[in-house]
Amino acid sequence: xxxxxxxxxxxxxxxxxxxxxxxxxxxxxxxxxxxxxxxxxxxxxxxxxxxxxxxxxxxxxxxxxxxxxxxxxxxxxxxxxxxxxxxxxxxxxxxxxxxxxxxxxxxxxxxxxxxxxxxxxxxxxxxxxxxxxxxxxxxxxxxxxxxxxxxxxxxxxxxxxxxxxxxxxxxxxxxxxxxxxxxxxxxxxxxxxxxxxxxxxxxxxxxxxx
Amino acid sequence: xxxxxxxxxxxxxxxxxxxxxxxxxxxxxxxxxxxxxxxxxxxxxxxxxxxxxxxxxxxxxxxxxxxxxxxxxxxxxxxxxxxxxxxxxxxxxxxxxxxxxxxxxxxxxxxxxxxxxxxxxxxxxxxxxxxxxxxxxxxxxxxxxxxxxxxxxxxxxxxxxxxxxxxxxxxxxxxxxxxxxxxxxxxxxxxxxxxxxxxxxxxxxxxxxxxxxxxxxxxxxxxxxxxxxxxxxxxxxxxxxxxxxxxxxxxxxxxxxxxxxxxxxxxxxxxxxxxxxxxxxxxxxxxxxxxxxxxxxxxxxxxxxxxxxxxxxxxxxxxxxxxxxxxxxxxxxxxxxxxxxxxxxxxxxxxxxxxxxxxxxxxxxxxxxxxxxxxxxxxxxxxxxxxxxxxxxxxxxxxxxxxxxxxxxxxxxxxxxxxxxxxxxxxxxxxxxxxxxxxxxxxxxxxxxxxxxxxxxxxxxxxxxxxxxxxxxxxxxxxxxxxxxxxxxxxxxxxxxxxxxxxxxxxxxxxxxxxxxxxxxxxxxxxxxxxxxxxxxxxxxxxxxxxxxxxxxxxxxxxxxxxxxxxxxxxxxxxxxxxxxxxxxxxxxxxxxxxxxxxxxxxxxxxxxxxxxxxxxxxxxxxxxxxxxxxxxxxxxxxxxxxxxxxxxxxxxxxxxxxxxxxxxxxxxxxxxxxxxxxxx
Numbered sequence: 001x002x003x004x005x006x007x008x009x010x011x012x013x014x015x016x017x018x019x020x021x022x023x024x025x026x027x028x029x030x031x032x033x034x035x036x037x038x039x040x041x042x043x044x045x046x047x048x049x050x051x052x053x054x055x056x057x058x059x060x061x062x063x064x065x066x067x068x069x070x071x072x073x074x075x076x077x078x079x080x081x082x083x084x085x086x087x088x089x090x091x092x093x094x095x096x097x098x099x100x101x102x103x104x105x106x107x108x109x110x111x112x113x114x115x116x117x118x119x120x121x122x123x124x125x126x127x128x129x130x131x132x133x134x135x136x137x138x139x140x141x142x143x144x145x146x147x148x149x150x151x152x153x154x155x156x157x158x159x160x161x162x163x164x165x166x167x168x169x170x171x172x173x174x175x176x177x178x179x180x181x182x183x184x185x186x187x188x189x190x191x192x193x194x195x196x197x198x199x200x201x202x203x204x205x206x207x208x209x210x
Numbered sequence: 211x212x213x214x215x216x217x218x219x220x221x222x223x224x225x226x227x228x229x230x231x232x233x234x235x236x237x238x239x240x241x242x243x244x245x246x247x248x249x250x251x252x253x254x255x256x257x258x259x260x261x262x263x264x265x266x267x268x269x270x271x272x273x274x275x276x277x278x279x280x281x282x283x284x285x286x287x288x289x290x291x292x293x294x295x296x297x298x299x300x301x302x303x304x305x306x307x308x309x310x311x312x313x314x315x316x317x318x319x320x321x322x323x324x325x326x327x328x329x330x331x332x333x334x335x336x337x338x339x340x341x342x343x344x345x346x347x348x349x350x351x352x353x354x355x356x357x358x359x360x361x362x363x364x365x366x367x368x369x370x371x372x373x374x375x376x377x378x379x380x381x382x383x384x385x386x387x388x389x390x391x392x393x394x395x396x397x398x399x400x401x402x403x404x405x406x407x408x409x410x411x412x413x414x415x416x417x418x419x420x421x422x423x424x425x426x427x428x429x430x431x432x433x434x435x436x437x438x439x440x441x442x443x444x445x446x447x448x449x450x451x452x453x454x455x456x457x458x459x460x461x462x463x464x465x466x467x468x469x470x471x472x473x474x475x476x477x478x479x480x481x482x483x484x485x486x487x488x489x490x491x492x493x494x495x496x497x498x499x500x501x502x503x504x505x506x507x508x509x510x511x512x513x514x515x516x517x518x519x520x521x522x523x524x525x526x527x528x529x530x531x532x533x534x535x536x537x538x539x540x541x542x543x544x545x546x547x548x549x550x551x552x553x554x555x556x557x558x559x560x561x562x563x564x565x566x567x568x569x570x571x572x573x574x575x576x577x578x579x580x581x582x583x584x585x586x587x588x589x590x591x592x593x594x595x596x597x598x599x600x601x602x603x604x605x606x607x608x609x610x611x612x613x614x615x616x617x618x619x620x621x622x623x624x625x626x627x628x629x630x631x632x633x634x635x636x637x638x639x640x641x642x643x644x645x646x647x648x649x650x651x652x653x654x655x656x657x658x659x660x661x662x663x664x665x666x667x668x669x670x671x672x673x674x675x676x677x678x679x680x681x682x683x684x685x686x687x688x689x690x691x692x693x694x695x696x697x698x699x700x701x702x703x704x705x706x707x708x709x710x711x712x713x714x715x716x717x718x719x720x721x722x723x724x725x726x727x728x729x730x731x732x733x734x735x736x737x738x739x740x741x742x743x744x745x746x747x748x749x750x751x752x753x754x755x756x757x758x759x760x761x762x763x764x765x766x767x768x769x770x771x772x773x774x775x776x777x778x779x780x781x782x783x784x785x786x787x788x789x790x791x792x793x794x795x796x797x798x799x800x801x802x803x804x805x806x807x808x809x810x811x812x813x814x815x816x817x818x819x820x821x822x823x824x825x826x827x828x829x830x831x832x833x834x835x836x837x838x839x840x841x842x843x844x845x846x847x848x849x850x851x852x853x854x855x856x857x858x859x860x861x862x863x864x865x866x867x868x869x870x871x872x873x874x875x876x877x878x879x880x881x882x883x884x885x886x887x888x889x890x891x
Contacts, residue, residue, distance in 0.1 A: 064389075064390055077367075077373035077374070078390075079373055079374055079375065079376035079388065079389060080373065080376065082376060082378055082389040082390070083376040083377060083378055086378040086379045086380070086389070087378075087379065087380045
């Protein structure tokens with residue numbers, strides 16, 4: 001499944017044009033690639049579309065017209081952009097909820113209790129299951145493959161932010177905070193310093209001269 | 211060169227070719243689905259696995275370059291097992307619907323499953339199903355049968371030049387399609403059917419019509435555009451069921467345009483299948499004897515110089531030469547073949563042919579297109595240009611309507627006369643490009659010569675060729691692009707009036723129309739008109755006598771394509787009803803008119819053809835240079851400022867046969883208003 005099955009009824013917008021913020025971002029991105037190889041910027045530009053949709057409509061997704069706009073900007077055939085966008089599940093081809101709850105279900109997170117995180121998302125976010133959106137349109141939950149944060153497993157990735165060392169209670173707290181419109185600080189919820197051991201560093205504690 | 215040993219057979223192949231090509235050079239057959247000689251290599255079906263000595267695993271031979279001293283095995287246990295495994299995977303999601311599949315009997319998957327596959331399946335899980343896609347009125351899709359070889363994706367992008375097909379989603383969910391539903395905007399969509407190795411893309415008009423082993427196959431030539439596409443006409447019980455292209459690398463490679471491929475259902479509709487004679491202002495069915503009697507009675511009192519003959523765009527060379535001889539016997543030279551009014555100069559063959567040759571496009575390093583849309587006038591030649599542009603970055607200059615999608619990158623130079631004059635003067639910026647090229651060529655559209663200043667356009671175009679290094683001793687870069695298969699032969703046979711003469715003029719009292727769609731208003735009011743042809747439109751309604759002729763699939767005939775290539779079409783089915791081969795009709799009429807022509811067999815007519823123009827002495831096309839730079843008659847400076855108008859009418863209904871075709875009518879509807887048709891789908 002590359003796109004969450006959404007219960008939100010939707011129509012494709014009739015038009016899409018990049019706003020000032022997107023245009024500024026595109027300028028920086030396209031510059032990274034040598035002349036004639038602009039098509040390499042297709043993935044970052046699809047993110048630009050998705051973020052702009054989030055800003056403008058509150059739902060991070062990529063409409064067809066948005067892909068056409070990317071194709072036009074990069075001088076590609078639209079179908080080549082559709083192929084890339086539908087290949088990667090990070091691009092939502094349909095509208096999703098306001099917050100995208102991405103639960104990592106790969107082995108380390110699973111062993112450390114990702115099932116509990118999923119259950120908390122269902123309970124607190126009122127989401128029926130993976131790929132579903134809550135009735136109030138606040139949350140869409142998907143299961144994702146390894147997020148690369150196994151040391152602080154389990155991970156719940158909300159839009160672009162990682163919340164680490166999650167359990168049932170902390171997930172419920174996080175979701176309720178999001179519902180209230182707060183922006184909890186990302187990172188470990190048990191106060192762990194980056195990926196250092198729980199409770200504080202165990203090595204290099206006696207640096208000479210300190 | 212690299213020496214490669216394939217199953218003990220030593221072959222020498224150029225370095226850089228693939229192992230698959232080396233195996234073919236050694237005469238070993240390698241099964242394949244995704245690999246196609248005329249497309250880029252994808253390497254995703256894995257069917258072409260072979261074993262290479264010292265390689266730990268089987269390799270995909272289509273994507274693996276040869277190395278000197280390589281030892282390849284195509285029939286080892288490892289290869290056999292590999293192929294069986296690949297075939298088993300390919301068949302996992304392939305439905306077992308061969309009995310209702312139109313590809314059955316000519317299916318690569320079917321054939322290779324029998325030859326290389328396992329005798330049973332071990333798969334017990336659920337199969338996937340894929341929603342069918344809409345790709346236009348010609349291609350039927352059953353996407354569950356798709357094995358995702360991506361040949362169609364590569365064909366659309368590389369050959370047709372319309373990157374509209376793609377593989378969306380991934381893994382189990384991967385689907386081939388346009389994503390946003392629409393008809394493919396190409397005039398070459400029928401080739402998708404040929405290129406699909408399974409039954410995913412099949413012909414919509416041919417759906418459930420026939421099995422390949424029931425068909426009688428006749429090699430022939432397509433005349434519905436001037437490409438001269440080599441075709442195979444498949445028939446059953448006297449009915450054309452489908453038309454497929456044949457491979458001819460010099461002409462159409464293995465592609466074919468949609469109008470030629472799908473308009474044959476027009477051969478069964480609105481046909482003239484019996485003679486008609488006008489009695490008291492109304493056409494009445496008649497017998498051949500009555501029709502000839504009416505002609506003989508009318509022609510008797512008319513002096514030769516008041517008789518005219520016009521050959522249509524689909525007339526065959528045999529009929530035209532016999533008609534020419536008949537008119538000559540009657541004392542007339544009032545011949546005409548340029549029904550569209552194109553100011554063609556028939557005095558020298560290279561003034562009106564595609565001298566570079568179609569294959570010659572691949573040698574060109576600069577191209578100028580004047581007043582012509584090759585995409586609709588000859589989609590197959592356009593595909594060749596597209597291939598050249600994609601392969602070599604050849605600059606293409608275009609003089610004509612702005613914003614035309616030719617399927618390749620081109621430099622729009624201007625709309626018409628102003629630009630052409632500048633090019634002829636050598637003052638246009640594109641002249642620099644042409645002068646810097648070693649093999650520059652230009653393509654002049656026939657439509658550009660139908661303007662009032664047509665002769666001047668022709669002269670100016672020749673001047674562009676002459677002054678920009680296009681006319682060399684071993685390279686002739688001046689090219690005319692005609693529209694139909696009968697047009698060049700008519701010019702070759704001098705089917706044009708002498709200076710001062712005209713076939714359609716007020717003094718003409720009798721007019722013989724050989725499939726010529728002449729505007730009835732242009733025919734003198736009192737003139738006696740004989741219409742000989744297979745489909746009757748306005749000109750036939752004006753006729754006093756109608757003689758039913760044969761269409762291109764119904765006669766052994768000689769055709770000359772836009773290059774000047776002489777090719778023979780063969781009779782695939784007999785003409786319907788009382789219709790007859792055209793040269794025989796004229797031969798019979800000559801007897802009634804008291805001017806009996808000495809042709810009793812096709813060979814006799816063909817001998818006569820060769821006598822009139824030696825080009826008809828053999829088949830084929832001889833590449834030639836240009837020795838004489840003298841241009842056609844016409845004042846190059848007299849080109850007016852007028853823009854080259856876009857080609858009138860639509861691609862799908864350009865001739866009498868396609869206008870009678872329901873399939874083409876649907877295409878015209880879909881492509882004229884794609885949004886409305888999609889909504890109805």
